[in-house]
Amino acid sequence: xxxxxxxxxxxxxxxxxxxxxxxxxxxxxxxxxxxxxxxxxxxxxxxxxxxxxxxxxxxxxxxxxxxxxxxxxxxxxxxxxxxxxxxxxxxxxxxxxxxxxxxxxxxxxxxxxxxxxxxxxxxxxxxxxxxxxxxxxxxxxxxxxxxxxxxxxxxxxxxxxxxxxxxxxxxxxxxxxxxxxxxxxxxxxxxxxxxxxxxxxxxxxxxxxxxxxxxxxxxxxxxxxxxxxxxxxxxxxxxxxxxxxxxxxxxxxxxxxxxxxxxxxxxxxxxxxxxxxxxxxxxxxxxxxxxxxxxxxxxxxxxxxxxxxxxxxxxxxxxxxxxxxxxxxxxxxxxxxxxxxxxxxxxxxxxxxxxxxxxxxxxxxxxxxxxxxxxxxxxxx
Amino acid sequence: xxxxxxxxxxxxxxxxxxxxxxxxxxxxxxxxxxxxxxxxxxxxxxxxxxxxxxxxxxxxxxxxxxxxxxxxxxxxxxxxxxxxxxxxxxxxxxxxxxxxxxxxxxxxxxxxxxxxxxxxxxxxxxxxxxxxxxxxxxxxxxxxxxxxxxxxxxxxxxxxxxxxxxxxxxxxxxxxxxxxxxxxxxxxxxxxxxxxxxxxxxxxxxxxxxxxxxxxxxxxxxxxxxxxxxxxxxxxxxxxxxxxxxxxxxxxxxxxxxxxxxxxxxxxxxxxxxxxxxxxxxxxxxxxxxxxxxxxx
Numbered sequence: 001x002x003x004x005x006x007x008x009x010x011x012x013x014x015x016x017x018x019x020x021x022x023x024x025x026x027x028x029x030x031x032x033x034x035x036x037x038x039x040x041x042x043x044x045x046x047x048x049x050x051x052x053x054x055x056x057x058x059x060x061x062x063x064x065x066x067x068x069x070x071x072x073x074x075x076x077x078x079x080x081x082x083x084x085x086x087x088x089x090x091x092x093x094x095x096x097x098x099x100x101x102x103x104x105x106x107x108x109x110x111x112x113x114x115x116x117x118x119x120x121x122x123x124x125x126x127x128x129x130x131x132x133x134x135x136x137x138x139x140x141x142x143x144x145x146x147x148x149x150x151x152x153x154x155x156x157x158x159x160x161x162x163x164x165x166x167x168x169x170x171x172x173x174x175x176x177x178x179x180x181x182x183x184x185x186x187x188x189x190x191x192x193x194x195x196x197x198x199x200x201x202x203x204x205x206x207x208x209x210x211x212x213x214x215x216x217x218x219x220x221x222x223x224x225x226x227x228x229x230x231x232x233x234x235x236x237x238x239x240x241x242x243x244x245x246x247x248x249x250x251x252x253x254x255x256x257x258x259x260x261x262x263x264x265x266x267x268x269x270x271x272x273x274x275x276x277x278x279x280x281x282x283x284x285x286x287x288x289x290x291x292x293x294x295x296x297x298x299x300x301x302x303x304x305x306x307x308x309x310x311x312x313x314x315x316x317x318x319x320x321x322x323x324x325x326x327x328x329x330x331x332x333x334x335x336x337x338x339x340x341x342x343x344x345x346x347x348x349x350x351x352x353x354x355x356x357x358x359x360x361x362x363x364x365x366x367x368x369x370x371x372x373x374x375x376x377x378x379x380x381x
Numbered sequence: 382x383x384x385x386x387x388x389x390x391x392x393x394x395x396x397x398x399x400x401x402x403x404x405x406x407x408x409x410x411x412x413x414x415x416x417x418x419x420x421x422x423x424x425x426x427x428x429x430x431x432x433x434x435x436x437x438x439x440x441x442x443x444x445x446x447x448x449x450x451x452x453x454x455x456x457x458x459x460x461x462x463x464x465x466x467x468x469x470x471x472x473x474x475x476x477x478x479x480x481x482x483x484x485x486x487x488x489x490x491x492x493x494x495x496x497x498x499x500x501x502x503x504x505x506x507x508x509x510x511x512x513x514x515x516x517x518x519x520x521x522x523x524x525x526x527x528x529x530x531x532x533x534x535x536x537x538x539x540x541x542x543x544x545x546x547x548x549x550x551x552x553x554x555x556x557x558x559x560x561x562x563x564x565x566x567x568x569x570x571x572x573x574x575x576x577x578x579x580x581x582x583x584x585x586x587x588x589x590x591x592x593x594x595x596x597x598x599x600x601x602x603x604x605x606x607x608x609x610x611x612x613x614x615x616x617x618x619x620x621x622x623x624x625x626x627x628x629x630x631x632x633x634x635x636x637x638x639x640x641x642x643x644x645x646x647x648x649x650x651x652x653x654x655x656x657x658x659x660x661x662x663x664x665x666x667x668x669x670x671x672x673x674x675x676x677x678x
Contacts, residue, residue, distance in 0.1 A: 039499030040601065047500060171648050202647040206605060208595035211393035212640035213647065219386050232501045232597050239596070243513050244389075245520045263503040264597045 033089035035100030040077025044260040045102040052310030079109040086110035090117035104128030104175035120333040124309035132355040139355035141312040149182025157190040162223035170229035171202035179228040228253040235265035277305040278346035279373040291345035312344035396525040398633025404610040405625035407583030413620035420482040423607020424489035429455040429588030430598040437505040459581025493600035501599040504592035618671025
């Protein structure tokens, strides 16, 4: 027993030595934190963004003659874990900037931490307005939900001819609740009917059984169902809806664009329509073409929009570091805020006063088990 | 609410309830024999779905071969967990065993994340089970019929095994007193190992059914069902197999009805299980069919 303890102690010491050994040459590298859900319910989305970020890091490994090192922090798809992960990046790893997170709730959990730590943070695909509102240090390279909600309401009203809509929202997800609200506001305006939303059903992240909600929705006989939420739950909702005999179109938001949505939903998600940021069928800039080719080479699959956005967040930060000429976080923040007409892989990025990108939305549909481009919608000026 | 709508809700509730019941049986049996709350039960259940996933999706083995294979593998896994995490603590206080069980649970979860990744995967459910039958306007998945049947068969099989066979007698003897049972010539290690194998096998049956009903699997999928089925077992009277079935149905039907009739409270769906637990424990501390004697955990 005694000897075993000694061996254990030696092991611990060895590990500790190894851990401190790594962090010596700090001045030669610029650390960028990657704050994403690698595990848990949002893992598929988070990993897509990480793929995009890693690809960007591979193509652009240096800035100001220093190597850029990615520090990946898993926020475990959990708001509490997210705050811890962000605090670790800010306080322990002392990163220059942070990218992330997939999921607005997770991003918002980090909001105060990055603001107080003065670490400029660029979200890739978090679309809830509250992520950047009132936070000088949070930016994003994607559009926001008021626009996305309008786009989908318009689609339901003019393309599908829907008069009555049902909404099923992931009630503890700020992204889904926000998007659902903007959809309902916009749909009411379009139809001119206050009672056009015939059912509003809720569910929790991680739920697997939606039969009760769907049975209630079915009884209201809607023309269309808007179901913003996480891709796993959404895929289960759609397949359970079809099994219950609900035949109307089911539409959603950008979070659906993951391979897992197709794998879990299988033939049930055929015909599902959602808004997103970018389509490989319509490369927008030179950077898009470069990104698409490199991504296909690296991962042997088609890039999702969120991968392109992760890529954009990285190159945008690098560009700002270049312009700032230093890694001073406050200076860097000011440079990011000045970003204008920056050519990213998922479109031209101009940040507005809130730090949000203003750009086009793309509508995609699931056809033959693949995401297929349907339409591009420009923001109203 | 029309009668059709109510029937649809009821059918949904029975379907969910029988699933809870199936998993709760395994929980309660291990407790009944060993007086140990096996917190790793939910994770063994999760591992079973992964075994089925790899069998069908990766190695392309037909489901009727994969499923029995999964049962065997999962039973072996349960015995392995017992040998590593519980057997060395046989004479330790019960609380150490409980902590070890929680440790085993975390270990299995994180092992799965490391080995298979945290990304959810689709469960390859055979069409035969997932087809839908229309009864009037009520749509019922075939699984809704199969799951209660499987649950009842498991219940009957277990009751027979425990009460009528020699192994069952050994299990009951071990549950009363380890040392005396050993003195009487019962190999307690083998008996306990068998109990875990059996409990894990039931978890595997539950896992396969769960996977077919909710075809999405991920490393943490066992946590919430594990907790809820533990609650179902406690509601029914932990240690009592019939009680676990009753508890499972109460919980499943209750949850569905809560969401169906009080849609605004949907967010409190998981809380409902715990509130119900508190209410039942306040009025009947040993659960609905629980034994009268107070037990220390």
